[in-house]
Amino acid sequence: MNETHRLAIVGGGSVAVSFLAQFIVLIQKTPIDFPPIHITLFEPTGVIGQGTAYQADLNTNLLNVPANNMSLFDDKRTHFLEWLTTLSKDDLSRYGVKEIDGNDFYPRPLFGRYVSEQFTRIVKLACDLGVTVRVIENAVVAIERQQSRAMMLRDSAGGKYEADRVVLCNGNLSSDKFEALLPQAGFLNSPYPVAELARKIPNSASVGILGSNLSAIDAIVALVAQGHAGPIHCFSRQGRLPSVRSTFPTKVSDRLTRNSVHKWVTEQDGHLDLACIYEQLQKMILSHGYGDDLKDLLGADNSASDQLDWEIETSQARQRPWQSVLASTNDVIDLLWFYLAPEEKQQFQKRWMPQWMSRRAMFPMKNALKLQELMRRRQLYVHGGFQACMPVKDKDVFEVSYENGVGDVESVRCEYIINATGFSQNVEKSADPLVMDLLNSGMATSSPYGGFKLDFNTGSLIASNSEIVDEITVLGSLARGTYFWTISMDVNARLAGEQARQIVNALVVQGDKINVC
Ligand SMILES: Cc1cc2nc3c(=O)[nH]c(=O)nc-3n(C[C@H](O)[C@H](O)[C@H](O)COP(=O)(O)OP(=O)(O)OC[C@H]3O[C@@H](n4cnc5c(N)ncnc54)[C@H](O)[C@@H]3O)c2cc1C
Structure with a gap:
C-alpha cells in the first residue's frame, strides 16, 4: 500500500x-x-x-x-x-x-x-x-x-x-429571512458576536429582537450585561421562550437504542409515523412516574411571562422527565427521521417544528432567572403573533406588527432590530x-x-x-x-x-x- x-x-x-x-x-x-x-x-x-x-x-x-x-x-x-x-x-x-x-x-x-x-x-x-x-x-x-x-x-x-x-x-x-432589511441602518442580521452589541446599540435605545429562541436569549442577556437600559421587545410567531432545564436531571433508563429502533421499524413494516413515535416517547416519559409530565411537555397556553414563571418554578422544584427523554433521543434521532415517510416529515416541519424547537432546545436556569427579572421590571416583553418588521419612512426606526392574543393587530416601534431567528x-x-x-x-x-x-x-x-x-x-x-x-x-x-x-x-x-x- x-x-x-x-x-x-x-x-x-x-x-x-x-x-x-x-x-x-x-x-x-x-x-x-x-x-x-x-x-x-x-x-x-x-x-x-x-x-x-x-x-x-x-x-x-x-x-x-x-x-x-x-x-x-x-x-x-x-x-x-x-x-x-x-x-x-x-x-x-x-x-x-x-x-x-x-x-x-x-x-x-x-x-x-x-x-x-x-x-x-x-x-x-x-x-x-x-x-x-x-x-x-x-x-x-x-x-x-x-x-x-x-x-x-x-x-x-x-x-x-x-x-x-x-x-x-x-x-x-x-439567515435569509429579512433580506429586504439588510441595507437599513439599525438592522443587525445576527446577534453574534454579542460582545459587539453594546458598541452598535446605544444603551437607552429601544430594541426589537426577531425570534424568541436560544439566540434571542443570548442577545437579551448580553445587552443587559453590557448595561442596556432601554426596552427590549422579542417577537415570534409562538411568543414563547424555550423551556427551562430542570435542575434535577432525570436518568433515562429505557433509552431507545439503534438496535431497538431497527427492531421496532421491522414490526411496523418498514416505516414509522409521528403518532407511533409520540406514543413511544409518552410511554418512556410516563414510566418515570410523573403523571402530569405530558401536559408539561406540551406547555401551557398562557403569556410568555406566566409561562416563564411556571417553567422556573417547576424546574427548581422537581424532575421533568420529558426533558431528559427528548434529549436521550439524540442517540437515534437520525434513524427516527430516516424512517419517517416523506408526508410525515412534511407534516412535522409544518405543524410541529416551532413547538419542537422551543421544547427540545432548552435553556439553563441561570439565564432564565435573568429574563424573569427583566420581565418583572418591565424592560423585556415577548410578543406572539409576529407579522412583519418594516422600516418607517424618513425615520430611523422600525415598526414591528403582531397579532395580540385576541386577534387585533398591534405594533411597536424599535430603533434597532436584531435578527435572532437563527441560520438558514x-x-x-x-x-x-x-x-x-x-x-x-x-x-x-x-x-x-x-x-x-x-x-x-x-x-x-x-x-x-x-x-x-x-x-x-x-x-x-x-x-x-x-x-x-x-x-x-x-x-x-x-x-x-x-x-x-x-x-x-x-x-x-x-x-x-x-x-x-
Ligand atoms: C449560537 C449557537 C449556539 C449553539 N450552542 C450549542 C450548544 O450549546 N450545544 C450544542 O451541542 N450545540 C450548539 N449549537 C449547535 C452548533 O451548530 C454546533 O454544535 C456547531 O457549532 C456547528 O459547528 P460546525 O463546525 O458545523 O459549524 P460552524 O461552527 O459554523 O463552523 C463552520 C466553519 O466553516 C467555515 N467555512 C464556511 N464556509 C467555508 C468555505 N467555503 N470554505 C472554508 N471554510 C468555510 C466558517 O468560517 C466556520 O468557521 C449552537 C449553534 C449556534 C449557532
Missing part, C-alpha cells in the same frame, strides 16, 4: 475538529502501515474550532447542553468535562466558573477554547504518526471532479488543491459561492428538509443525476435534511466519528484487508 491519500476538510469549526480528532485517533489505534496521509483544512477566518457558536465572546453565551455531554469524541462523552479539570482556578474564573459540575452549563467561549486546544494536540499527534495537516486560511469556492475521480478544490485566492476525499463542514448559512438551511437561496457552485455543477442537490440531499449511510452528496458522490461527504448544518438534529454537538460528534471510521476503513481495506473494530 503506497499511494498517497489526500483528505480535504472544508471549514474549521467544532464539527471539523471533531471529525479530524476522531480520524487521527483511529489512525493511531489501527495497527497497519497507512499510505502517506495529507490533510488540508480550509478555514477563512484562521481561527480553528470556534465557528459562530463557540467564538471568543461574552461568557453570558452559555452552552445549552450540560458539560457531561459536550465532547468532540463520540466514544468519550465526558472528554470536555475531564479537560475542564485540568484548568487552574484562575483560568476558570476568567470564564466566571467557580466549580466543575457535569450537569452545569458553561460559557460557550470556554468550549471554544477546549476545541481549539484539542486541534493543536491532534495536529501534534498526527505529526507523530506521520500524517501532515496544513491549514489554508481561505474559503473553498468551487469543487470539480477530475478525470482521475480526484476532486479539485479552488479557494478564494485562486489556489488549487487536489483531494481524494472531501469532508464539508462549512457550518451554518446566514435553504441551500437554494444561499449566496455562498461554494454552495452555489455545487448546486450549479449538479454535484449537489437540495434536500426538501434543509441542506443538501445525502446518502443516509455514508453522508455522501447525491448529485442531480441521482448518483452518489462518494468522494464528498457532509457534516453539520448542511446535513440537516438527512439527519435532522444536526445542531447538537453529540449528534454531530457521532456522525463525524462514523465518517472518520468509514474513511479509515476504506484505507484499511485497500491495504491490509483488516477491518477497524
Whole structure:
C-alpha cells in the first residue's frame, strides 16, 4: 500500500475538529502501515474550532447542553468535562466558573477554547504518526471532479488543491429571512458576536429582537450585561421562550437504542409515523412516574411571562422527565427521521417544528432567572403573533406588527432590530459561492428538509443525476435534511466519528484487508 491519500476538510469549526480528532485517533489505534496521509483544512477566518457558536465572546453565551455531554469524541462523552479539570482556578474564573459540575452549563467561549486546544494536540499527534495537516486560511469556492475521480478544490485566492476525499463542514448559512432589511441602518442580521452589541446599540435605545429562541436569549442577556437600559421587545410567531432545564436531571433508563429502533421499524413494516413515535416517547416519559409530565411537555397556553414563571418554578422544584427523554433521543434521532415517510416529515416541519424547537432546545436556569427579572421590571416583553418588521419612512426606526392574543393587530416601534431567528438551511437561496457552485455543477442537490440531499449511510452528496458522490461527504448544518438534529454537538460528534471510521476503513481495506473494530 503506497499511494498517497489526500483528505480535504472544508471549514474549521467544532464539527471539523471533531471529525479530524476522531480520524487521527483511529489512525493511531489501527495497527497497519497507512499510505502517506495529507490533510488540508480550509478555514477563512484562521481561527480553528470556534465557528459562530463557540467564538471568543461574552461568557453570558452559555452552552445549552450540560458539560457531561459536550465532547468532540463520540466514544468519550465526558472528554470536555475531564479537560475542564485540568484548568487552574484562575483560568476558570476568567470564564466566571467557580466549580466543575457535569450537569452545569458553561460559557460557550470556554468550549471554544477546549476545541481549539484539542486541534493543536491532534495536529501534534498526527505529526507523530506521520500524517501532515496544513491549514489554508481561505474559503473553498468551487469543487470539480477530475478525470482521475480526484476532486479539485479552488479557494478564494485562486489556489488549487487536489483531494481524494472531501469532508464539508462549512457550518451554518446566514439567515435569509429579512433580506429586504439588510441595507437599513439599525438592522443587525445576527446577534453574534454579542460582545459587539453594546458598541452598535446605544444603551437607552429601544430594541426589537426577531425570534424568541436560544439566540434571542443570548442577545437579551448580553445587552443587559453590557448595561442596556432601554426596552427590549422579542417577537415570534409562538411568543414563547424555550423551556427551562430542570435542575434535577432525570436518568433515562429505557433509552431507545439503534438496535431497538431497527427492531421496532421491522414490526411496523418498514416505516414509522409521528403518532407511533409520540406514543413511544409518552410511554418512556410516563414510566418515570410523573403523571402530569405530558401536559408539561406540551406547555401551557398562557403569556410568555406566566409561562416563564411556571417553567422556573417547576424546574427548581422537581424532575421533568420529558426533558431528559427528548434529549436521550439524540442517540437515534437520525434513524427516527430516516424512517419517517416523506408526508410525515412534511407534516412535522409544518405543524410541529416551532413547538419542537422551543421544547427540545432548552435553556439553563441561570439565564432564565435573568429574563424573569427583566420581565418583572418591565424592560423585556415577548410578543406572539409576529407579522412583519418594516422600516418607517424618513425615520430611523422600525415598526414591528403582531397579532395580540385576541386577534387585533398591534405594533411597536424599535430603533434597532436584531435578527435572532437563527441560520438558514435553504441551500437554494444561499449566496455562498461554494454552495452555489455545487448546486450549479449538479454535484449537489437540495434536500426538501434543509441542506443538501445525502446518502443516509455514508453522508455522501447525491448529485442531480441521482448518483452518489462518494468522494464528498457532509457534516453539520448542511446535513440537516438527512439527519435532522444536526445542531447538537453529540449528534454531530457521532456522525463525524462514523465518517472518520468509514474513511479509515476504506484505507484499511485497500491495504491490509483488516477491518477497524
Ligand atoms: C449560537 C449557537 C449556539 C449553539 N450552542 C450549542 C450548544 O450549546 N450545544 C450544542 O451541542 N450545540 C450548539 N449549537 C449547535 C452548533 O451548530 C454546533 O454544535 C456547531 O457549532 C456547528 O459547528 P460546525 O463546525 O458545523 O459549524 P460552524 O461552527 O459554523 O463552523 C463552520 C466553519 O466553516 C467555515 N467555512 C464556511 N464556509 C467555508 C468555505 N467555503 N470554505 C472554508 N471554510 C468555510 C466558517 O468560517 C466556520 O468557521 C449552537 C449553534 C449556534 C449557532
